[in-house]
Each structure stands twice: as structure tokens, then as C-alpha cells.
Amino acid sequence: AIQMTQSPSPLSASVGDRVTITCRASQDIRNDLGWYQQRPGKAPKLLIYAASILEGGVPSRFSGSGSGTDFTLTISSLQPEDFATYYCLQDYKYPRTFGQGTKVEIK
């Protein structure tokens, strides 16, 4: 199975900070990657798919980039509601695999 490794974990930041989360795949996955946000006790929420396409209704402060093995999720100005755990997910091969998650905490 393709291994997805996220960093850092956890991440401490303040409101207004620019935050970058990295996801590295154990092999080339083209741009077959999505990002999901999960708040405690809630279902995950889709943010980005195909590495860089922003899902409708998701604030434009979220952006994604990368291809091959290295990907990033950037939050341009962290808002209070953004403190959550973020997961990358590769959909290049079966079985699909998630990263271990990056918890964004209040500094």
C-alpha cells in the first residue's frame, strides 16, 4: 500500500498565521490527492481534491499544491474555526490511504 506521511504533527499556530502542512507519498501519485478537515466528534469535511481544486463553499484562504510525491495544504490566515485535524488522502491506487493527520493547535 502507498504510505502517506504528514508533517508537522502537531502544529501550533496563532490566529492570523500562515500555516503549511506537508504530505509525502511513498511513490509517485501524480496529483491524485485530497485534503480533509476534521473537527472533534465530527465527520471529515472535503477541502481540496486533485491536489489543488478547492471544493465549492470552502474559504479561499485554503489552497493546495504539489504533484508526484510532495504536496502541501496552506491556510493563508488561520481563523479560529480552522483549529482542527487535517488529513491527506491518496486516490491513485487501491487501497486508498490517508496520512496520519496533522492537528492544528492554538499556540
Place this chain on the structure above:
Amino acid sequence: EVQLVESGGGLVQPGGSLRLSCTASGFSLNTYWMTWVRQAPGKGLEWVANIKGDGSKISYVDSVEGRFTISRDNAKNSLYLQMNSLSAEDTAVYFCARDKNYCNSPVCYDVFDIWGQGAMVTVSS
């Protein structure tokens, strides 16, 4: 309102069986791939299985292959996960998710845009 609602979770003994259901409302299930994802207590997300809209293609993660069966009844707008030979390692919240499967020829991408609230499965004696 477009939503998915899981049911059927609960406490089961090791070696036992359980069937989860996921019922859709606000849209027709038949045109969508559907997926099950689980999350053990305090742990990350794990993709479990998926099924094509017409049921013709199915995939599983290795750890459940041969024990779990994903299926669907489009007439009932429902998705199912039959879980047999359960062990403590299967204890988790199980989420169903709709895959709107974005395609930019020739590549298609998984896009899990709608999720259920989750169903807790506890395997314990």
C-alpha cells in the same frame, strides 16, 4: 437536504457480526461511487471499502478483505457494510461517504463530498 445517515452500530462480541446501513436523502445514490471510512478511538482515518454506482466494481483494504462485504440497494437508496469475524481491532466509528468522482479526462479523482455522522462499532466481550 442532501445527507447520509448511518445506522446499525453497537456492541458485538469478538467473532460476531454486524451490518451497517447508510441511507441517502436529497439525492439518488445510483449515480455515485460510495465509500466506507473508519476511525478507531483517538486514531486517524482509515479507508475501508468502496463500490461503484451499479455495484460492478468493489475494493477493500487488506485488513477487512474476506470478512467485510460492501453492497448497495439503489432502489432503497442505501449502502451497506456487512462485517463478520469481528475483532477488537475493528472497534471504530464507521463513516459512509459519497464520492462525486470528478473526472478530467482521462483521469478521475475520488471526491468524498458528503459524509454521514458516523456509527460506532465496539467489539468487546
